[in-house]
Amino acid sequence: MTQPWSAPTASEPVHATVAVPGSKSITNRALVLSALSDGGGTLTGALRSRDSDLMVGALRALGVPVEVDGTGVRVGPHQGLSGPADVDCGLAGTVMRFVPPVAAVADGDVAFDGDPRARERPMGTVLDALRALGAVVEGDTLPFTLRGKGNLPGGTVTIDASASSQFVSGLLLAGARYDQGLTVHHDGKPVPSLPHIDMTVAMLREAGVEVDDAEPNTWRVAPGPVGTRDWTVEPDLSNATPFLAAAAVTGGSVTVPDWPANTTQPGDVIGDIAARMGCEVTRDAGGLTVTGPEQLTGIDVDLHDVGELTPTVAAMAALAGGPSVLRGIAHLRGHETDRLAALVAEITGLGGDANETEDGLQIRPAPLHGGTWHAYADHRMATAGAIVGLLVPGVEVDDIATTAKTLPDFPAMWTAMLRNEAGGSR
Ligand SMILES: O=C(O)C1=C[C@@H](OP(=O)(O)O)[C@@H](O)[C@H](O)C1
Numbered sequence: 001m002t003q004p005w006s007a008p009t010a011s012e013p014v015h016a017t018v019a020v021p022g023s024k025s026i027t028n029r030a031l032v033l034s035a036l037s038d039g040g041g042t043l044t045g046a047l048r049s050r051d052s053d054l055m056v057g058a059l060r061a062l063g064v065p066v067e068v069d070g071t072g073v074r075v076g077p078h079q080g081l082s083g084p085a086d087v088d089c090g091l092a093g094t095v096m097r098f099v100p101p102v103a104a105v106a107d108g109d110v111a112f113d114g115d116p117r118a119r120e121r122p123m124g125t126v127l128d129a130l131r132a133l134g135a136v137v138e139g140d141t142l143p144f145t146l147r148g149k150g151n152l153p154g155g156t157v158t159i160d161a162s163a164s165s166q167f168v169s170g171l172l173l174a175g176a177r178y179d180q181g182l183t184v185h186h187d188g189k190p191v192p193s194l195p196h197i198d199m200t201v202a203m204l205r206e207a208g209v210e211v212d213d214a215e216p217n218t219w220r221v222a223p224g225p226v227g228t229r230d231w232t233v234e235p236d237l238s239n240a241t242p243f244l245a246a247a248a249v250t251g252g253s254v255t256v257p258d259w260p261a262n263t264t265q266p267g268d269v270i271g272d273i274a275a276r277m278g279c280e281v282t283r284d285a286g287g288l289t290v291t292g293p294e295q296l297t298g299i300d301v302d303l304h305d306v307g308e309l310t311p312t313v314a315a316m317a318a319l320a321g322g323p324s325v326l327r328g329i330a331h332l333r334g335h336e337t338d339r340l341a342a343l344v345a346e347i348t349g350l351g352g353d354a355n356e357t358e359d360g361l362q363i364r365p366a367p368l369h370g371g372t373w374h375a376y377a378d379h380r381m382a383t384a385g386a387i388v389g390l391l392v393p394g395v396e397v398d399d400i401a402t403t404a405k406t407l408p409d410f411p412a413m414w415t416a417m418l419r420n421e422a423g424g425s426r
């Protein structure tokens with residue numbers, strides 16, 4: 001357990017430019033695709049964080065040479081994936097859901113484990129799918145072992161991906177390396193985080209893999225090689241959201257440079273959300289700028305596609321002048337922590353007014369006071385506490401170090417932002 005972190009209050013509106021490091025989701029997909037390519041690949045602007053380090057560790061464990069130099073990564077060619085290997089997933093959804101479909105074509109046993117909370121995150125769908133496609137798997141949650149034979153027949157599988165889009169993404173990323181390729185049908189309540197599946201499909205196509213996603217809830221990946229590429233990683237737009245929220249809640253102005261004009265990252269939606277809450281939002285060559293109003297308004301918003309943004313939006317809502325309803329996010333109960341329960345506990349713990357609904361949160365304006373904001377080993381809960389602390393004196397985040405999951409420099413970047421120094425580095 002780290003020392004409690006006294007969240008700095010903003011004595012005046014925050015004005016800053018904050019460059020954020022590379023996207024977790026793009027970095028970990030680019031690493032997987034490079035490992036599946038006969039010629040390897042390179043990444044520029046890669047994220048360096050616990051989740052990306054765990055992905056690098058997983059691929060190395062499978063025999064893939066990976067050299068990391070700052071934000072540059074070189075994945076070397078190799079003679080095939082092999083076990084025996086131990087893979088530590090930490091708490092990374094992208095590692096626990098993307099690597100097993102890769103390990104299914106490794107030769108040898110691959111044992112997976114992770115943090116205590118990771119053992120509770122939903123995994124059965126991926127493991128059952130791999131079994132249906134011909135793999136031998138022991139276990140249904142972490143820890144589990146895949147007994148790889150060097151190839152997988154592949155074919156068609158029907159899954160219920162309503163708990164996580166990562167079930168679909170993980171299978172699709174590796175599907176081209178299965179003997180018959182792969183067809184995934186989803187049957188169940190709507191799949192969350194569809195932009196993340198669009199990201200997977202787009203990156204597969206960039207790597208020369210044929211993917212057919214014309215039919216809703218069905219994805220077909222043709223068997224074949226994965227191309228060797230140089231991947232340039234966009235800034236992580238979800239990690240940008242706490243900094244933009246700092247402008248929104250203090251009536252200041254924050255710019256995130258290098259904001260992509262077109263992107264599959266769900267974080268892009270923060271512009272629309274901030275605008276609906278009363279901010280002025282501009283996009284130009286300088287990046288995306290959010291300028292906050294005197295007082296944010298509440299919002300009624302469906303975050304099903306962009307659930308990752310919920311802790312930031314909930315923090316903004318807790319500081320808004322009117323009530324908010326956040327919908328479509330029941331699946332957040334299976335994230336790093338049960339995010340719906342955690343947000344209600346922390347907001348009400350500071351005197352706020354919030355409750356869970358079946359599929360989300362209701363948050364009403366109420367005066368907040370200082371106190372401990374628990375992070376629950378969840379990077380986005382920790383950053384949500386930092387946002388609240390800007391306006392509420394005496395907020396202490398119990399474990400700010402957990403931001404290292406995707407943004408190890410968060411505390412320094414936050415302080416630099418408040419001092420109006422150029423924060424972050426790419
Ligand atoms: O594929 C990805 O990179 C991700 C997909 C989403 O997962 P869920 O569909 O489980 O929400 C998202 O929340 C997560 O942070 C990253």
Ligand SMILES: C=C(OP(=O)(O)O)C(=O)O
Binds near residue numbers: 092308336380
């Ligand atoms: C849900 C998240 O992460 P993971 O990739 O571990 O699922 C997240 O980063 O908000």
